[in-house]
Amino acid sequence: MEACNTSDVTLRAFGCEHNLLSRPDGSASFVQGDTSVYAAVYGPAEVKVSKEIYDRATLEVLIQPKVGLPSVRERSQEQCVRETCEASLLLSLHPRSSLTLVLQVLHDDGSLLSCFLNAACMALMDAGLPMSCLFCGVTCAISADGQIITDPTAAQEKESRALMTFAVDSRERKVLMSTTKGSFSVHELQQCIAVSQKASEKMFQFYRDSVKRRYSKNL
């Protein structure tokens, strides 16, 4: 919510709920401030012959906006999420099957793509799909006066000079995916990556706590 320097990363309040839908094989909701997303995973299920890949599972990501039909913006977000998920999932363990990930926007108040990524990771984990590592999404905005804001709101996004979203993996804190908008220097980009890696620590600690809570009943 607030602007921050590299030493102390502030994120809006975030939360998550597991296994809240009854029909899908795995589901999760993720809330970051006022941004809220539902994710549902179906699979490994039967695959259409035209989409079948002989040595790995086919991953399909569908993003449903709050109102109206998915358009070009959703398509590009779908691609970002899909490529991140493909990098972390062990798809070769389920050849000739399909995985479908549906992301439903409930409310968009900035940092939507990072919220998609977090919800997707939680839902995939909930479905029990084999993953090599976890990932989380962090959005950074560079304001007009050069300040880096992590997890910006929609208003902050609008005022910003540049907007970047990174997906960070849990094992080596490496960048799995990045998407940027606006103008910035190389130095600023590197600063933003460092900030998101720091922010990801918080996220992964939260992941661990929330999964622990989920399994608390059958420890």
Next chain:
Amino acid sequence: MDSALRERVGQVLLPGDEFCCDTDGVISLSDTVRPEKVLCGPGLRRSGDRLLVCKSGVLRHKEPNVFWIDSQQWRYVPVKGETVIGVVAAKSGDVFKVDFGGSEQASLTYLSFEGATKRNRPNVQVGDLVFAQFIVANKDMEPELTCMDSSGRANGMGVFGGGGLLFRVSLGLVRRLLSPGSELRSDLEKLLPCELVVGMNGRVWTRAADVQKTLVLANLLQSCDTMSCSQRRQLFSRVRQGAL
């Protein structure tokens, strides 16, 4: 590796966690070195000299050296030797296609029933429920079921009779039901006498004295999924006192 794993038994692990082989690069010549063997179950993968976790869940251990991740999930992935409840989806020539809730349908030949011969075909219709065992379950091949054990006996497998109710529970609950000496099962037995067939694919078939009791049983089992041990005891005692 063995001691590192033992330390974390009962803890919740996440994909990406790893265990390293704790060899310090020195091999003692005087001591007899006993090779350390670890058997990995579901959720653990070996990669070089490391052990990677690929599912979230609780790390479990069975003496002497078996480790696995106990996770709560809904989608079934076939494993050779496991018994499942399937629905006959199609009949094509000599094989039945059986839907067991996995990524593709399994095949079941008409000769894999007890007493079936080329002349004497088993009476199986589309839509029937079968309790069967996997003889082929491989990620690269079509799964194959059989309704006989290795000695040619039905051994409880085959087509279900009329009546009863089929419902779905999570795979974690199924494993809890089937584990030897399961408290949940003994509690249920005390509460309501019934027939219960549990497939590893999360499908449970039950039949009690009448329809009402069958429904009560199904609802109880489905709600057990998200309850801790003490909550379950409380619920069961309420039911026993007549709060049906």
